[in-house]
Amino acid sequence: MEEKLKQHIQKLVPLTDHEFVKVLSYFSFENYGKKDFLIRQGEKVNHCYFIVSGLLKLVLVDQDGKEHIISFAMEDWWESDFSAYFMQTNASMALQTIEPTSVYALPLENYHALSSAFPKMQCFFLMKSNLGHIASQNRIVSFLTSDAKGRYEQLLKTHPALFQRVPKTLLASYLGVSRETLSRLSS
Amino acid sequence: MEEKLKQHIQKLVPLTDHEFVKVLSYFSFENYGKKDFLIRQGEKVNHCYFIVSGLLKLVLVDQDGKEHIISFAMEDWWESDFSAYFMQTNASMALQTIEPTSVYALPLENYHALSSAFPKMQCFFLMKSNLGHIASQNRIVSFLTSDAKGRYEQLLKTHPALFQRVPKTLLASYLGVSRETLSRLSS
DNA sequence: TTATAATTGTGATGTATGTCACACTTGAAC
DNA sequence: GTTCAAGTGTGACATACATCACAATTATAA
Numbered sequence: 422m423e424e425k426l427k428q429h430i431q432k433l434v435p436l437t438d439h440e441f442v443k444v445l446s447y448f449s450f451e452n453y454g455k456k457d458f459l460i461r462q463g464e465k466v467n468h469c470y471f472i473v474s475g476l477l478k479l480v481l482v483d484q485d486g487k488e489h490i491i492s493f494a495m496e497d498w499w500e501s502d503f504s505a506y507f508m509q510t511n512a513s514m515a516l517q518t519i520e521p522t523s524v525y526a527l528p529l530e531n532y533h534a535l536s537s538a539f540p541k542m543q544c545f546f547l548m549k550s551n552l553g554h555i556a557s558q559n560r561i562v563s564f565l566t567s568d569a570k571g572r573y574e575q576l577l578k579t580h581p582a583l584f585q586r587v588p589k590t591l592l593a594s595y596l597g598v599s600r601e602t603l604s605r606l607s608s
Numbered sequence: 609m610e611e612k613l614k615q616h617i618q619k620l621v622p623l624t625d626h627e628f629v630k631v632l633s634y635f636s637f638e639n640y641g642k643k644d645f646l647i648r649q650g651e652k653v654n655h656c657y658f659i660v661s662g663l664l665k666l667v668l669v670d671q672d673g674k675e676h677i678i679s680f681a682m683e684d685w686w687e688s689d690f691s692a693y694f695m696q697t698n699a700s701m702a703l704q705t706i707e708p709t710s711v712y713a714l715p716l717e718n719y720h721a722l723s724s725a726f727p728k729m730q731c732f733f734l735m736k737s738n739l740g741h742i743a744s745q746n747r748i749v750s751f752l753t754s755d756a757k758g759r760y761e762q763l764l765k766t767h768p769a770l771f772q773r774v775p776k777t778l779l780a781s782y783l784g785v786s787r788e789t790l791s792r793l794s795s
Numbered sequence: 796t797t798a799t800a801a802t803t804g805t806g807a808t809g810t811a812t813g814t815c816a817c818a819c820t821t822g823a824a825c
Numbered sequence: 826g827t828t829c830a831a832g833t834g835t836g837a838c839a840t841a842c843a844t845c846a847c848a849a850t851t852a853t854a855a
Binding site: 481483487489490491503504507536540543544546547550551553554555557558559560561562564565566594597 | 668670674676677678690691694723727730731733734737738740741742744745746747748749751752753781784
């Protein structure tokens with residue numbers, strides 16, 4: 422499981438075993454069961470997470486009590502309420518497991534310490550952030566250019582595994598359509 | 609106009625005058641008229657841009673020839689087709705001026721050179737990227753949680769100036785609704 | 796100025812999608 | 826196994842929004 426994080430970082434920046442051991446010391450390893458909260462809406466956000474295994478949802482509950490899925494987070498992803506994490510404000514969304522999940526957690530102080538101690542890691546975080554920004558923009562594009570059916574088909578193509586692992590209600594919420602409409606699209 | 613960039617950077621990282629002069633040398637200053645293209649869909653993307661003055665649209669034309677506005681870019685913003693810029697692929701969207709515009713352009717080689725020569729600048733880019741990621745995620749949230757009217761009112765609250773500077777057709781395209789619907793919302 | 800294009804408002808109508816209701820199935824807990 | 830909750834499909838109906846059409850107004854250029 423250390424290997425997972427090591428290989429993940431090494432895909433973008435070279436890192437000796439010795440360096441990695443030091444890098445790893447900035448993180449803490451944590452295990453969660455099903456439906457556990459890593460972040461609760463309205464509370465402080467102390468960590469961002471690298472997901473070793475499992476599956477989570479980044480979710481926002483609106484005034485009407487309706488749940489909206491901003492993102493699913495799976496193996497090899499980084500997730501948090503990044504706005505609340507970086508700005509040190511209260512979480513506007515929750516991060517909750519769908520399946521039992523193992524993560525490496527990185528406190529904000531350590532994020533900064535790690536970035537200054539290892540320029541390579543700052544470079545790594547920069548690349549990750551750029552990729553995250555691009556991914557979000559693609560999602561915006563899919564809202565602008567596609568209707569429910571188009572977005573459904575894109576998701577089916579890019580993340581077929583999700584349709585096995587996640588209840589349709591959650592997929593519908595991620596796509597921005599009602600459960601019923603999604604059901605009709607897939608039949 | 610150098611001042612604009614200097615103050616913008618100094619809002620996030622401290623920089624001596626001497627350092628800034630060196631930083632500035634990585635950029636080239638460019639002027640554009642109305643409706644000029646900085647990036648054309650399908651072509652290589654060589655620069656990202658800091659906007660000193662003016663107004664642009666980041667826009668995608670789909671198969672049906674319909675135009676979708678991913679983003680407006682105004683003074684003090686950074687813009688590009690970041691996916692194409694970083695991955696060195698062809699642009700999936702165009703960047704075009706709405707008003708006459710002045711920018712500082714940064715070639716990708718210089719982006720990397722600047723980041724290694726000035727750790728502070730890498731830190732700056734990291735913060736900017738994080739903020740960009742967060743902004744995109746907020747836009748996604750607005751698509752998930754709000755209908756056309758809600759998104760219209762949010763935009764009116766956060767960027768009232770746009771309603772003076774930009775034709776309603778473009779605002780509609782940004783909001784993901786038809787021109788006619790936007791017209792009815794505002795009356 | 797005059798001519799032409801760009802921008803905007805508004806009615807009539809079609810369609811995609813949401814909402815409510817209910818039944819059926821599947822899986823989890825005791 | 827029995828029980829209960831979670832997940833799913835589908836009909837009937839309501840509604841938000843798109844599309845098409847046209848007129849009116851405002852910029853832009855010759």
